[in-house]
Amino acid sequence: MQIRAAVLEEFGQPLAVQEVELAEPKAGEALVRLVACGVCHTDLYTASGADPSGYAPCVLGHEGAGVVEAVGADVNSLRTGDHVITLFAPECGRCRHCLDPRTNRCVAIREQQGLGYLPDGTTRLFRDGEALRHFMGTSTFAEYAVLPEIALAKVSPEAPLEGCAPFACGLSTGIGAALYTARVEGGSMCVVFGCGLVGLGAVIGCRLAGAERIVAIDLSDERLEMARHHGATDTRLAGDDVVDWIRSETDGFGADYTFEATGNVHVMRQAVEAAREAWGLATMIGVAGKGETLDIVPRFLITGRRVTGSSFGGVKGRTQVPELVDRWLAGEIDVESMLSHRLALDDVNRGFELMEAQDGIRSIVVFS
Numbered sequence: 001m002q003i004r005a006a007v008l009e010e011f012g013q014p015l016a017v018q019e020v021e022l023a024e025p026k027a028g029e030a031l032v033r034l035v036a037c038g039v040c041h042t043d044l045y046t047a048s049g050a051d052p053s054g055y056a057p058c059v060l061g062h063e064g065a066g067v068v069e070a071v072g073a074d075v076n077s078l079r080t081g082d083h084v085i086t087l088f089a090p091e092c093g094r095c096r097h098c099l100d101p102r103t104n105r106c107v108a109i110r111e112q113q114g115l116g117y118l119p120d121g122t123t124r125l126f127r128d129g130e131a132l133r134h135f136m137g138t139s140t141f142a143e144y145a146v147l148p149e150i151a152l153a154k155v156s157p158e159a160p161l162e163g164c165a166p167f168a169c170g171l172s173t174g175i176g177a178a179l180y181t182a183r184v185e186g187g188s189m190c191v192v193f194g195c196g197l198v199g200l201g202a203v204i205g206c207r208l209a210g211a212e213r214i215v216a217i218d219l220s221d222e223r224l225e226m227a228r229h230h231g232a233t234d235t236r237l238a239g240d241d242v243v244d245w246i247r248s249e250t251d252g253f254g255a256d257y258t259f260e261a262t263g264n265v266h267v268m269r270q271a272v273e274a275a276r277e278a279w280g281l282a283t284m285i286g287v288a289g290k291g292e293t294l295d296i297v298p299r300f301l302i303t304g305r306r307v308t309g310s311s312f313g314g315v316k317g318r319t320q321v322p323e324l325v326d327r328w329l330a331g332e333i334d335v336e337s338m339l340s341h342r343l344a345l346d347d348v349n350r351g352f353e354l355m356e357a358q359d360g361i362r363s364i365v366v367f368s
């Protein structure tokens with residue numbers, strides 16, 4: 001079929017929205033009609049050429065939500081009409097990592113996905129008869145997409161699909177970092193550095209976990225206000241003094257859990273140093289620039305601080321994304337307040353501009 005899609009033709013250039021061909025789903029795959037897709041930093045990171053593993057041309061987009069229109073052979077868990085959220089981090093349910101409760105790092109299709117292909121090593125996207133590569137196994141800046149069954153989370157049909165989109169990446173990442181990676185314990189003191197969608201998600205996750213004190217830190221008063229709305233008990237403007245301030249608030253020891261959601265390695269260092277001596281856990285979520293490293297004084301580790309990182313919040317996509325959506329429907333998460341701008345696919349580059357200007361928490365491409 002002919003579909004409209006946003007193609008990254010060349011690094012550093014705006015995406016070009018155009019007609020491309022999409023082939024039918026093969027065995028183990030489904031055709032999804034996209035209803036909404038969030039514009040995430042990773043799309044821009046790749047489009048800019050900063051991502052060393054990026055490739056062009058390809059169809060970008062990975063924060064998608066939509067409706068299953070058709071399924072290929074051997075698809076048992078999805079049927080036409082199901083509401084789904086796309087998963088750049090799939091869950092096959094069978095590999096060594098899927099079977100282990102400690103991780104969401106499914107290895108089933110990683111190699112081909114990283115190269116821009118579906119699991120059988122081919123594409124369903126074409127242009128002028130030539131293969132056009134997929135992005136993150138999703139390519140959801142498009143009216144339709146073909147994805148592996150294991151990369152689609154079936155969610156409640158009650159959930160508005162525009163609000164489902166952020167669960168495909170940023171929001172689940174933040175919430176999951178608190179619930180599944182750090183496993184925040186009730187009554188804890190938590191600090192979240194950075195209050196974009198990911199950091200706000202971490203604030204929400206800490207609240208859902210029953211944290212007693214949740215400190216949000218950002219450069220923007222407006223974002224700190226958002227953090228309060230989502231459950232932060234304290235807010236503080238970012239600066240060189242935040243580590244000392246956190247220690248002074250905790251009898252000199254530091255916070256039980258810290259989360260870094262800016263991608264700035266200096267802030268990562270603050271998150272490590274603000275974690276409590278003896279058992280504090282610092283979770284890195286932000287994506288640092290190419291070649292950057294995190295500087296840690298080893299003594300901080302010897303005295304018991306721990307450091308970890310979180311990819312897609314440690315969320316096992318097919319199992320846990322639907323659970324998070326149910327918590328939204330139950331009134332525990334306010335998603336609407338994070339959907340800042342609704343754009344047509346033709347205006348997808350405007351989504352990047354808004355993101356760079358830090359205008360709004362999330363721009364969502366909405367397909368008519």
Ligand SMILES: NC(=O)c1ccc[n+]([C@@H]2O[C@H](COP(=O)([O-])OP(=O)(O)OC[C@H]3O[C@@H](n4cnc5c(N)ncnc54)[C@H](O)[C@@H]3O)[C@@H](O)[C@H]2O)c1
Pocket residue numbers: 040041042169170173193194195196197198199217218219220223238239261262263264267284285286287288310311312313361
């Ligand atoms: N690990 C993952 O799987 C994953 C998934 C999605 C996004 N990310 C990454 O998470 C990070 C955050 O994403 P986002 O969409 O929330 O971004 P965002 O740009 O919307 O938010 C970042 C926030 O950090 C704040 N900030 C900047 N410098 C700061 C400082 N010195 N101290 C405190 N706050 C500061 C900004 O004001 C902004 O509010 C990005 O690096 C993104 O690439 C990671």
Ligand SMILES: [Zn+2]
Pocket residue numbers: 040041042043062063169170
């Ligand atoms: Zn993303």
Ligand SMILES: [Zn+2]
Pocket residue numbers: 090091092093094095096097098105106107108
């Ligand atoms: Zn797996």
